[in-house]
Amino acid sequence: MVSSYSTSSKKSSLDAVEEKISYRVAAADEEDGRDDASGDKEFVDLQSGHVDDAMKLADEAKKITVTPEEDRKLVWKLDLVMFPLICFIYAIQYMDKIATGSAAIMGLRQDLHMHGDQYSWVGSAFYFGYLFMNLGPVQLIFQKTKHMSKLLALFIGSWGLILCCHAAPRINYAAFIALRVLLGCAEGVVTPCFTIITAQYWKSNEQFTRICFWFGMNGLGVIMLNSMAYGLVLHKDSYSIPAWKLLFVIIGVITIALGALVWYWIPDDPSKARFLNEREKLMVVQRIRSNQQGFGNHQVKKYQIIEALKDPRTWMYFWYSVAVQIPNGGITNFMSILLNTDFGYSTTDSLLMGLIPGAIELVSSPLFGILSDYFGKKKVKILSYKLTWAIFCAVIALIGNCMLAYAKDNKKARLAGVYLWYLIPTSFICVLSNISANAAGYTKKWTVSSINLVAYAAANIAGPQCFIAKQAPNYSGAKTSMVVCYAYCVAALIVLLLFNIMENKRRDKLQEERGPQKIENVEFADLTDFENLNFRYTL
Incomplete structure (x- = not known):
């Protein structure tokens, strides 16, 4: 290695x-x-099947010459044709996750007779399903299939149906918990699939910005959810079912429609894209050579799984995700409750106040991606590093959490701290981007992604449990735990940045002594980053 x-x-x-x-x-x-x-x-x-699927087009792709203008047009086409649907799906799936937070102040807890810490388990239940899927089933199912988008569409349609079932007439607490687990199973596929899709079409230096855009749609999801919930609460006496149930039905129906669109429009890989002509398909192959990766491979390779387990980066991602997602699990499920009980806003005002964090995330995540690209073109190295912006956002989130936890007598400062917290998704986006760009070898990429999402799920299970009922309404213990977690995140990101810088320098020195690996189409041999001496880690 x-x-x-x-x-x-x-x-x-x-x-x-x-x-x-x-x-x-x-x-x-x-x-x-x-x-x-x-x-x-x-x-x-x-x-x-040992080589990458892109190998089939590799020789033919080498025969074409792509001008910078053609490449720009192709990138615009990919962005305009694929991205709106990807972004909207990500916004909807985030609405699915956090809908219980809005429903909680719309009557969910009272109607299902919740008491004590039962609502905390509603937040955790979703991630039990998410955890199960990413312990192995997601990788086995999606790496083996040659119809990834079709399978993804079925999962999306399934979670739409599950959401509609949240409004069943005689639903009780136990049934609601079971549905949240099933919803987690269905939604556990979307982030790893979108990460793989991003790596299939865009260069490594382009992936961070794209992931910032589709992940930033979480903010749009927050805005859409709170706007819907606000309207439903205002007219709650006009419906034959409780407003919180209608909220789940609306989101579920939208989700099912999106699943149908994915089936029709998102290709299984670039070679099957109906919106690309034959030359453009070859251009995609040619442009992603620089990634030292291709479209994917359908054999689960044991040695790549072992390599992923031995790679220090895998565990850096893992422990970082644990630390960053424990606060996320708590905040996403308790934000509306904090605004309602800790800050004293009414139900409708709490929903309106929840629009501001959504706007912050919607704007900030794409903005930091654009800034990274801008400084990269200007050759300002330190500000072009994705991890630089990840560290910056983690520091701001740490400051925000300190304000929330310790400015006890200053309501405005605590509220500002809540809003500063919503810069942290950019930091997690960087880790997703690192996995997409830096874990080469298709089995290894799936393995590292799955391990990272296991950490994501486990931490989100733990997060709501930090909000102990007897500490309501200010939940001081949960706030302190968030401060500790984000302090660790800052340190972990600095270590990851320095580790990749040193490894790239070592590879440069080694290649200077030996010369580059001059092997035809080596980029599409499904090599891992350990095997391929030409590979450099994205910073």
Whole structure:
């Protein structure tokens, strides 16, 4: 594994790795199968599935010349054709997650006779399903299939149906908890799938901005949810069912419609995109060569799973996500309750006040992505690093949490602290972007993503449990735990940045001594970042 090699030793091991890679890529170019006469060398042909799907178009793609103007037009086309649907789906799935927060002050707790810490378990139940799916089923199901978007569409339609079931006439607390678990199972697929889709079309230096945009749609979800809830509360006596139930039905129906759109419009990979002509498909292949990754591979490779488990970055992502998501699990489920009980706003005012955090996230996440791109073009290195903006946002969130926790006699300062917290999603987006760009090898990428989302789910299960009923209405213990978590996040991101910088410098030195790996179509051999000496980690 390249990451563990020093520049002064292990050259014979590197030679062996390079020889195996060269053999793998050369074999993939053979049209006819042949016996493996190479002893311990691995024979792989194109049909065996060991190489990336993009290898099928790699040679033909190399024959075309793409001008900068053509590339810009293609990027605009991808952004305009694919992104609106992706962004809207992400906004809706966030509404699904946090709808219980609005429903809680619309009568949910009273109608289901909740008491003590029962509402905390409503928030945690969703993530039990999310956790289960990302412990293995998501990777096995979606890596094996060659119809990722069709399967994703079925999951989206399923969670829409589950949401509608939240409004069942005789639903009780136990049934509601069961539905939240099932909803978590269905929604557990969307973030890893969107991360993979982003890596299929956009270059590594473009992925952060795109993820900032679709993840930032969480803010749009907050705005849409609170606006709907506000309107429903104002006219609550006009409906034949409680307003909170109608909220779930509306979101569910929208979700089902979006699932149908995904089935029709989002391609399984770029080679199957109905909105791209043949030349544009080859242009996509050519432009993502710089990622040292392709469209994907459908064999689950044990050695890549092991490599993912041994990669220090995997566990940096894991523990960072634990720390950043414990506060998230609490805030997303208790924000409306805090505004209602701790800050003293009425139900309708609490819903209106909830629009402000949504606007902050909707604007800030894409803004930091754009700023990163801008400074990258201006060659201002430190401000072009995604992790720089992640650290900045984590520091601001830490300050905000300190204001919320310790400015006890200053309501305005505490409220400002709540709103500053909504800059933290940009920090988590950076980790998603790092996984998308820096975990090479399709099995490894899925594995690292799944491990990260296991941390995400587990922490969101724990988060609501920090809000202990006997500490209501100010929940001082939960606020202190958030301060500790964000202090750790800042330190973890600094370590990750320095770790990647040092690794890139080591690879530069090693390549200077040995020369680059000059192997035809090596980018599409489904190599991991450890195997591919040409790979550099995005900062």
